[in-house]
Amino acid sequence: MTPAPTSGTAAEPLPITPAAAFPGAPEQRSGIAGSAYEQLRLLTLLAEASEVLSTSVDAELAVGLLAAHVVPQLADWCVISVVDDITGDRRDIGAAHRDPGLLPVITSHARLTMAPGSPMATVVNTAQPLVITAADVEALASLVPDPDARALLGPVAGAVYPLRGRGGSFGAIALINGAGRGAHTAAELDIAKLMARRAGLSMDNARLYSRQQRIAEVLQRSMLSEPPSVPGLDLAFRYLPAATDTKVGGDWYDAFRLPDGSVTLVIGEVVGHDLRAVTIMGQIRTMTRSIGHDRNAEPADLLTRVDAALHGLGIQGLCTALIVRVGAPATDGSSLDITWSSAGHPAPLLIYRGGRVTELDTTPGLLLGTGFPADRTQQSATLAPGTTLLLMTDGLFERRTTGYDLSLDRLRADLIPLSDFPVDELCDAIIAHAATDQPEDDIAIIAVRSGLIS
Numbered sequence: 001m002t003p004a005p006t007s008g009t010a011a012e013p014l015p016i017t018p019a020a021a022f023p024g025a026p027e028q029r030s031g032i033a034g035s036a037y038e039q040l041r042l043l044t045l046l047a048e049a050s051e052v053l054s055t056s057v058d059a060e061l062a063v064g065l066l067a068a069h070v071v072p073q074l075a076d077w078c079v080i081s082v083v084d085d086i087t088g089d090r091r092d093i094g095a096a097h098r099d100p101g102l103l104p105v106i107t108s109h110a111r112l113t114m115a116p117g118s119p120m121a122t123v124v125n126t127a128q129p130l131v132i133t134a135a136d137v138e139a140l141a142s143l144v145p146d147p148d149a150r151a152l153l154g155p156v157a158g159a160v161y162p163l164r165g166r167g168g169s170f171g172a173i174a175l176i177n178g179a180g181r182g183a184h185t186a187a188e189l190d191i192a193k194l195m196a197r198r199a200g201l202s203m204d205n206a207r208l209y210s211r212q213q214r215i216a217e218v219l220q221r222s223m224l225s226e227p228p229s230v231p232g233l234d235l236a237f238r239y240l241p242a243a244t245d246t247k248v249g250g251d252w253y254d255a256f257r258l259p260d261g262s263v264t265l266v267i268g269e270v271v272g273h274d275l276r277a278v279t280i281m282g283q284i285r286t287m288t289r290s291i292g293h294d295r296n297a298e299p300a301d302l303l304t305r306v307d308a309a310l311h312g313l314g315i316q317g318l319c320t321a322l323i324v325r326v327g328a329p330a331t332d333g334s335s336l337d338i339t340w341s342s343a344g345h346p347a348p349l350l351i352y353r354g355g356r357v358t359e360l361d362t363t364p365g366l367l368l369g370t371g372f373p374a375d376r377t378q379q380s381a382t383l384a385p386g387t388t389l390l391l392m393t394d395g396l397f398e399r400r401t402t403g404y405d406l407s408l409d410r411l412r413a414d415l416i417p418l419s420d421f422p423v424d425e426l427c428d429a430i431i432a433h434a435a436t437d438q439p440e441d442d443i444a445i446i447a448v449r450s451g452l453i454s
Contacts, residue, residue: 342375
């Protein structure tokens with residue numbers, strides 16, 4: 001028994017002897033010892049394949065790597081193909097040949113293996129495995145339709161197994177042997193079947209999660225409104241999803257006019273990165289907009305009312321939020337009066353003409369949804385003409401490799417050369433720069449500045 005790792009010590013990988021360390025072919029061994037030796041070799045191969053599937057965060061990449069893993073241990077060459085669940089197009093995700101010089105022949109002709117009626121297409125359509133013997137001349141020919149390529153590859157036997165998921169088959173793995181190896185043994189076919197099943201489940205789970213994340217992103221984007229047109233106010237919004245699908249979540253922004261001509265700006269982030277976070281975000285956004293407009297509420301009062309509504313309606317979820325009320329703008333591009341209140345959200349930044357960037361002094365406040373009473377406060381200030389107020393979610397600057405303060409300092413430095421950009425160009429430049437940094441979290445920003453009406 002392998003002892004459990006002590007505190008602070010990483011667990012060692014299982015001491016699996018590579019399948020390649022078992023030399024010789026089954027026919028070179030005989031009797032009970034040979035049978036046991038072969039079973040051990042194949043079980044080791046299966047264990048290695050399972051490790052490949054479980055150690056990569058990219059399931060499709062891991063399944064594609066199986067091709068190189070099973071050649072030459074289980075077949076002379078291998079092709080793994082999938083059918084895109086959205087477009088229906090076929091894609092090869094893995095291919096290998098025991099002679100690396102013949103790999104280009106496989107990859108250049110593999111697209112023909114999914115032609116209607118071919119073994120690969122049949123397996124995908126029926127979700128049933130197919131074993132091909134030397135007698136199946138037509139099936140062997142359809143595996144490599146081009147005569148010249150078929151002469152080079154020399155297929156004489158093979159097996160094709162479906163990659164199956166919850167909704168049926170979405171791909172296939174073909175294991176082909178040449179004349180020197182012959183047909184697969186029953187034990188090899190059993191291992192290939194188990195391997196294909198595990199690969200299918202691994203990819204299906206990843207595809208299902210990716211599909212849910214795409215739904216979450218579409219839903220999230222549908223809730224992000226366009227900025228209202230307000231005479232005397234330059235206003236721009238932007239949203240950028242995280243670089244990885246696993247981080248689609250509940251960042252949002254909003255802006256709406258109040259009866260007295262002022263404008264309420266809202267930015268927030270629901271804790272979590274899944275479809276549930278997006279639905280909670282939609283509920284909070286709707287509450288904030290409805291209560292804010294109906295009550296003509298000041299920022300601190302609006303946060304208090306939304307928090308009470310979350311508690312009263314039993315909506316379970318934590319959320320940061322920052323609300324800024326911009327007084328009715330003048331038409332001459334003069335100063336703007338603002339009042340703001342925060343529920344645990346990052347403070348906005350002030351970008352001055354000429355390149356100075358500072359943080360707007362903000363009392364953090366308690367997050368929404370905690371269930372605890374909060375004595376919320378608000379602050380007021382006047383923005384000089386040409387000063388830009390930037391509201392943002394923490395995905396814009398937070399990075400795991402640097403501390404909060406250092407990350408914020410870097411953002412301020414990046415904003416200095418953008419200080420005189422029009423707000424739309426400013427937001428575009430901010431998002432373009434963030435995209436090159438492969439953001440680990442969603443990003444939402446609002447930029448507002450007084451605008452001269454000609």
